[in-house]
Amino acid sequence: MDISLVTWNINSVRLRMPLVERFVAEFNPDVLCLQEIKCRTGDFPEKPLRKMGYEHLAVNGQAGYHGVAIASRVPFGETFSREFCGKGDARHIAVTLGSGGDAITVHNFYVPAGGDEPDRSRNEKFGHKLDFLTEMRDWFSGSAKEHSDRMVLVGDLNIAPLETDVWSHKQLLKVVSHTPIEVEHLGGVQASHGWHDAVRAHIPPEEQLYTWWSYRAKDWRAANKGRRLDHIWVSPKLGGSCTAVEVVKDARGWEKPSDHAPIMARFTI
């Protein structure tokens, strides 16, 4: 089967439905994976999404903060979410797509940002971020595969692992999102299942690539102080099934934008 998928930290889905509609009109993905929907499950804008053809919805919402959702034109098998770090945060949702031997599981994550200080003894949020990644690692090396070992993992992982994933490797070494300990923890998650970075398989690691630009820049495009915080990974059994990826940087410049750009990917599975 051929499937197109977008991952996008939307930073309030209700506020940004016009952007979602514009994105769908231009790119027409089969599956939308959204993070930071910032609404309760019951407040998710189901009607406009159904109207656009996304009749299959899996929502893990929360009032005010976090929250993730998958909206799809392809029917789901099962849908499930896991609570990490026993905090009750809505930061994961997963669905299976397709059937039988073709079925794949799509995991959609919103990893904690981690606060400002990259020191867990002084900043609880940083500790939470590292613990969240450790729990992801242990889950994917163990029971997560019971659902399926044909998996796609997407989302805002809030870490830019490569030197070319940030505007200045040197200046960001002590900035949360690019510190060596975070990169090491993310590497642990990646190694736990032999995940392949589908985005960097298509866009060479030598090339600067960002998916997030701060709202605080006067002119985000001119300053271009971006980071690649959003990711698409595929499990070894789906290696090579991702046929195209594109960071839709234009969407960062649309009216009332999210601070994250969407990443669009195509798969032949």
Place this chain on the structure above:
DNA sequence: ATGGTGGTCCTACCA
């Protein structure tokens, strides 16, 4: 070195 902007929901907290 600091503060810069933008989201939720109404006051501070989070990114």
